[in-house]
Amino acid sequence: MKEKMIMLGNEAIARGAYEAGVELSSAYPGTPSTEISEALCKYEDVYTEWAPNEKVAVEVAFGASVSGKRALACMKHVGLNVASDPLYTFAYTGVNGGAVIVVADDPGLASSQNEQDTRMVARSAHVPVLEPSDSQEAKDFTVLGFELSEKYDTPVILRTTTKLAHSQSVVELCERTLKPAVPYERNLRKYVMMPASAIGRHVFVEDRENRLAKDAETLSINRVEKGDNKIGFITSGIAYQYVKEVCPEASVLKLGLVNPLPKKLIEDFVSSVETCYVFEELEPVIEEQVKSWGLKVLGKELFTKQGEYSANLLKKVLYGKTDEVYKKVDVPNRPPILCPGCPHRSVFSVLKKLKIHAAGDIGCYTLGAVAPLDVIDTTVCMGASISTLHGMEKASGKEFIKNWVAVIGDSTFLHTGINSLIGAVYNKSTGTVIILDNRTTGMTGHQEHSATGKTLKGEETYAIDLAGLCKSVGVQRVLEIDAFDVETLEKEIKASVVGDELTVIIAKAPCALLKGQKFPNRCEIDQSTCKKCKMCLKIGCPAISMRDGVISIDETMCNGCGLCKNYCKFGAIGVVKR
């Protein structure tokens, strides 16, 4: 009997890649895709790496594929935007060794800046898309992805969503099967996408999609589960599970390949049931195609384009009610917050004091936008903080940005922030950029990056010197300051924002959750000195709270960073040994 395990969707994808004999994986961390690389790097015979961004990851996978080996690239949905440049043309070149690109969408926005649907990108790039419904399928479809990739000479997207990526279910394990490398042969018409070649490949791409659409009619992962002919569902991915939960008796067309679609299979299915629903999260990708064929189905007129679906959502539409017995209670919200001892809080407390606005970026520090810190005014995408500030200055002048800075994390800076900095230097910006250097990729759960000195596999490597990097692109004024040294930070930020040269301040202190740190101290409030002015509550540290008129610091949560001490005018807060 095969070994059975419960695995995260992401772990199952890693297992699938391993079993399929993948030789290389390149990725940039991004919720909900991060754990694929973290699981895959544990298989010793697979080369795995963190790329500085998703564009690089896909290009690395392209190279591996051209050399004849099976390759994987992983990212979240917005990462595919960064990688779309290589993706669209990788679709033209096709592969040598099989290539699978895992893209994790985030309906419901568990940890993202938008709810875009990867299937839309895949359709316009003419790349096939597989969509699994549980961990077993996540593994199986990954293996199948490599097979289809080689059979049809195309990169294949494996699309997941948060609920699939971060749910665990039972998986049967198989052995790793290594495929012999496909020999490399120079092929100008296939791998050099200059116009003369690309014209021919565009013809190939269209033909390939037509062939695959035809073969999709009989592909086993596109299956009809025949049931009651009164009601039918066309569905895929995690949405399929909600259908099975609510209507186990209904007829279901479960699509494993969601691009291209099997037209005849769908036509036959629609005509076999009285009412046919298309049940798909986010955009009406399947629905619009099916309707364009003149078929009568119901979709987004009943089901939202927003958020995650659920069984209750389906029940409400079908039966007008859910299973809910008890009423929801109105309780205080508990939004995510910066951790106790977080160095970002220290920098933000200074910005708040100086009434400075921040053009923000993507990371834990986006939490600096909300109460009680309230310092971040804009967040768009990875690397945008520096370019946003630059655009403000060039359009509205120095006067506009004299109380503005850009804040960006170390990993985000290396992802795409560096490009923005080059643009700002080249075009003579005078703004202030603060790199929140916490020595890790924090929000996704502490991944190494090119300035930490460790690879994904934990090997020692060259650590890029951020200050040296900034200087090398032409920033004359680069300051490295301890993130908890609020006095120096205040002095230098004040001077920089009104100064006439571009300044990069690297605020350095490790993430409080990074392993291996010792916190020998904790902070304590002397109740006889405390005047209850609540200044310490304004820094938004979860370890400090006020109950029955008494302000105190939670012993177990506090790690003694001492930031609160700086903001107590009465000297009531002391740092004591644990």
Next chain:
Amino acid sequence: MSKNVMIVGVGGQGTLLTSRIIGKSALSEGYDVKISEVHGMAQRGGSVVTFVRYGEKVSEPVVEEGVADIIIAFERLEALRYSHFLKEGGVIVVNDARIDPMTVVTGAREYPEDIIENLKKTYSVYAIDGQALAKELGNSKVLNSVVLGYASRHLGLKKETVEETVKTTVPPKTIDLNLKAFNVGYDY
């Protein structure tokens, strides 16, 4: 038998590990199992909920409003927040702890009074002071095992199965202490 279990708490309290222990235990008793977790930004001190479902065949990985058999809450306010997920006759096992959310710290909202007493008016509530018991055992980190032990009689799984999973899941050095904590909770 089938169970819909919710584990709720504050990001960083270890709800993920608890759900994995329950899920693995159910798997080793031969059930189909699905667990749904929360990763990423939501984990940073936010309200966190994970789901474990097991039975002959499980479809969706999520426990929805009106179907939860048991809610294991690591904090009082979180027990209250998710209480409406219970089905009729469902139970709440709650660790009697208070962690103020930022909305309370900033004074925007009040932390509700008498949560446990009020929950008892509607639901079967089992409350335990996990911190105090963990502290008695000399390590506040075994709070999760205490609460898991206390909740485990409602899970429809054999005590030995859950104990065995604890053994294989927690760091090797802490096995004895965690088992002790599990039993303190179980016997409470």
